Amino acid sequence: MTLMHKFLGAAAALALSAGMAAAEPALIFDLGGKFDKSFNEAAHNGAQRWAKETGGTYKELEMQSAAQRVQFARRMAESGANPIVVMGFQNMETLKEVAPEYPNTRFVLIDAVVEAPNVRSVIFTEHEGSYLVGMLAAMANKTGTISFVGGMDIPLITAFACGYAQGAKAVKPDIKVIVNYTGDTPAAWNDPVKGGEIAKAQISQGSDVVFAAAGGTGLGVLQAAADGGVLSIGVDSNQNYLHSGKVLTSMLKLVDNAVHQAFSDGPELETGVVLMNLAAGGVGYALDEHNAALVSDEMKAKAEEAKAAIIAGTISVHDYRTDSTCPAF
C-alpha cells in the first residue's frame, strides 16, 4: 500500500466517522421564507440561538412551492439529519407520508398534529394569546370598532381572529370587530399592498386598532395603520419595534423556544403532542420600550388577571378549530 493510499483511506475513514457522529438537526421552513419577520423567522432565531449556545451546526431548507414539501422532507431524512423540524400546519400531510418511511429519524412538526411513533407535534394555543391582545385592543379602543387582517383564509388564522374577538368582547361586550382575509392562496402571505388597502378600508370604517396575522402581508397592514394614525398589533415575533409608539403590542407565539427545545433534545427527543399554551409560556403578548407609553398599568393589570384566570381554567377561550364556530362572531 503506497503512502497515497494510506492517506486516502484515512481521509475516507475520517469522513465516514464524521458523517456518523454528526447527526445534525435540520429545519425546513414553510412558504413565506426564513425572514418573514414572523413565524419562520422565529424558528430561524431559535435555531440560531441553539447554534450559538452549543457551537453546533444544523441544516436548513427554504421551500419555494407547495410541490416541494414531500421532496424536501425526504431529502433531509436521506441526508441523515436528525431530528428534523418541519414548520407549518400545511406539512401535516407531508409527515403523514414521509415519517413512516424513516422510522429511525425523529420529526418535529410545528402547528399541527400527526400521530406517528417518531413525530413530535408542537401546537400553540394561539386563541389564548389572541384573547389577551384582543383585551388590550378593546381597552385602547375609542371608536367602538377594532379589526383583524388575516393572511390566508384557513382555520388556524380564524382561530387568531376568534380569540381576538372573544377577548375584545370580554372587555367591551358591544364592540364591533371587523374580520378580513387577504386571500385563499399562499400569495396572501406576501402581498403588503393588498394588506395595506384592507387596513385602510377598515380604518375608514372606524377601526382604531388593527391586528394583523398575515406574515409578510402584515408589514403593509402595520404601515397603513401607522400612516393612518391608528394602532396596530403584530404577530408571532415581537414586531413592536417596526413602528415604535404605533404598535400597541404583538401576539407572541414562541416558535423559537419550540425549535430550540427540539434541537437541544437531539436525536432521541421524546415524541407525542406538546401543547405550548399560556401556562407553558408558548404564547403571550409583547411589552417593551416601544409600546411602554401605549399600555397603561391598568391595562396590563387586567390582561395579567385574565392570563392567570386562563391558566387556572376559570376563563376558557373557545378554539375555533375544535368545531369551526366562534361565539364572538
Add this chain to the structure above:
Amino acid sequence: MDFMTILQILDSTLRLATPLLFACLAGMFSERAGVFDIGLEGKMLAAAFLSGAVAAVTLNVWLGLLAGVAASLMMSGIHGIASITFRGNQLISGVAINFLAAGLTVLIGQHWFALGGRTPALLGGGRFETITLPGVEALSGVPYLGPLYAELISGHTILVYVALLCVPVSWWLLYRTRFGLRLRAVGENPAAVDTAGVSVVTLRFAAVMICGLLCGLAGAYLATGLSAGFVKDMTAGRGFIALAALIFAKWRPWQALGATLLFGLLEALSNRYQNIDLGGVVIPVQVMQALPYVLTVIILAGFVGKAIPPRAGGEPYVKER
C-alpha cells in the same frame, strides 16, 4: 352605502388601478409596435426592488424612482436584444424576464440587506407623500363636491396624477404624431415601414424602451408609493392583470384607463366587502376575491367582441433578401 363609503371605495380604486394603468400603457406601446411583452410583471418587480433599495439607502424617493426606471429599462433592453436584434421568440424572452426578476431581486436583496430579499422599511423622504391639491379648503363647505374633491381627487401621490396624465399623452403620441403613426404601422406591416425607409429595429427598440419606462414607474409606485419598501414577489400577478386589461381595451389608451379602473374597482370592492349579506343569502369572501379573475375570463371570452392584436405582433422582422 352612503356617499362617504362610495368615495372611499373609489379612492382605493384609483390607488389600486395606478400600477395597472402604467403597466397596461407600457404593454400597449410595446405590443402596438409588434413586440409582445409578457414580461411586464418582471419589469415591475425589478423596478419595485431597485427603487425600494435605493430609496432606503439614500432616503431620497426621486433617486429611488430613477433607479427603478433604470432597472426596468435594463430588463427592457434584454427583451429588445433577445427578441428584436436576435429575433428570438418574444414570449420565451418575456417569461425569462419574469423568472430573472423574481430570482435576482431576492438574491441581490439578501446580499445587500440580509433581510431575506426584503428592503428596509422606508421612512420620511424615502416615500412618495400624498399631495393635497389647492382648493380643498375653499371647497370643504360645499356638499358632495367638497368631500369628492378632498377624498377622491386630492390626496394622492404624484405618480397617480402622472399615470392619469399618461393616458392623453399616449393617445396624442400614438394617433397625432408621425412617430405614433410609424409605431402603429410597424406593428401591422413592418415591411411597408421598411420600404418607406424607416428603420424597423429603431422603432421597435423605442417602443420597448417606452414600455420599460412606464413599467419602471409602475414598480416604483408599488414599492415607494403604495407600500413602504420591497417584499419578494410583491407585484402579485398585477403585470398579468394589466395584460388582460390591455386585451380588454383592444390596445387603445382611453379604453385602457377604463379597463384598469374596472379591475381596480373590483379589487377595492373585494377588500372592503368580504361577506356580502343579501337578505339571507351570504356571498362568501372567496367569491369576491375570485371575481376579478372570473370577470377577466368572462369579459375576454364574451364581451370584448373581437380583440384583434396588431397583425405583426409576436413575429420578429426579417428583411427580405
